[in-house]
Amino acid sequence: MSPALHRHPRFISLEGGEGAGKSTAINAIREALHARGHEVVLTREPGGTPLAERIRALILTPDEEVAAEPLSAEAELLLVFAARAQHVRQVIQPALRRGCYVLSDRFTDSSYAYQGGGRGLEPEWIADLERRAVGLLPGLTLLLDVDVAVGRARANGRDLWPDRIESEQDDFFQRVRAVFRQRAAQDPARFRLIDASQDQAGVAASVVAAIDAWLAQEHPRD
Ligand code: TMP
Numbered sequence: 251m252s253p254a255l256h257r258h259p260r261f262i263s264l265e266g267g268e269g270a271g272k273s274t275a276i277n278a279i280r281e282a283l284h285a286r287g288h289e290v291v292l293t294r295e296p297g298g299t300p301l302a303e304r305i306r307a308l309i310l311t312p313d314e315e316v317a318a319e320p321l322s323a324e325a326e327l328l329l330v331f332a333a334r335a336q337h338v339r340q341v342i343q344p345a346l347r348r349g350c351y352v353l354s355d356r357f358t359d360s361s362y363a364y365q366g367g368g369r370g371l372e373p374e375w376i377a378d379l380e381r382r383a384v385g386l387l388p389g390l391t392l393l394l395d396v397d398v399a400v401g402r403a404r405a406n407g408r409d410l411w412p413d414r415i416e417s418e419q420d421d422f423f424q425r426v427r428a429v430f431r432q433r434a435a436q437d438p439a440r441f442r443l444i445d446a447s448q449d450q451a452g453v454a455a456s457v458v459a460a461i462d463a464w465l466a467q468e469h470p471r472d
Pocket of ligand 1: 295296310330355357360364365
């Protein structure tokens, strides 16, 4: 029998395409949780531990020698999961056990969207890795959704040197967005779809409203 996936109500992930405004949203969520008396561990993927951050650099910003070697989609998937396996065991699970909220800038949904949708790898393989190497699902996932052209225009204004994935073409990001939206539609109990075409203040207000509703649902007496 394959291992099970457990949802944790204090584990929150934030997902979205390029230029969706994740940084502003993360800060707004962290402040909202703090203001309501909760301890928050803020982390990100790929990354979150020293080893996982090295893997992140190999994937996104390799040096010249590594960049000269094409990275296969299969190796990319296994690298993001190697990073995640470390991150879950070293950071996320210990923080949840201490009673903290964990807010992760991206988690496994990004692998379904980027390596599944973008690179065309089989979702069944990703699901198997998720069960065996991760075993954990966020209780709440906020998906910042924005038209690909709008998101890219924002990201281009900011990134002087796009990383390996940011350098992909629009059709790649259309597939990424489609998978995110499909996953959100299939699991409405976990996902909240946030309209990220709004300005930053609007996105921040929407994510904080979603967090408040989640806290009220999970801890009605707090
Ligand atoms: P970001 O921190 O700016 O969002 O960059 C992380 C990049 O890594 C982004 O392009 C999405 C990509 N990524 C994957 O391709 N697969 C994954 O599983 C994760 C977590 C991120």
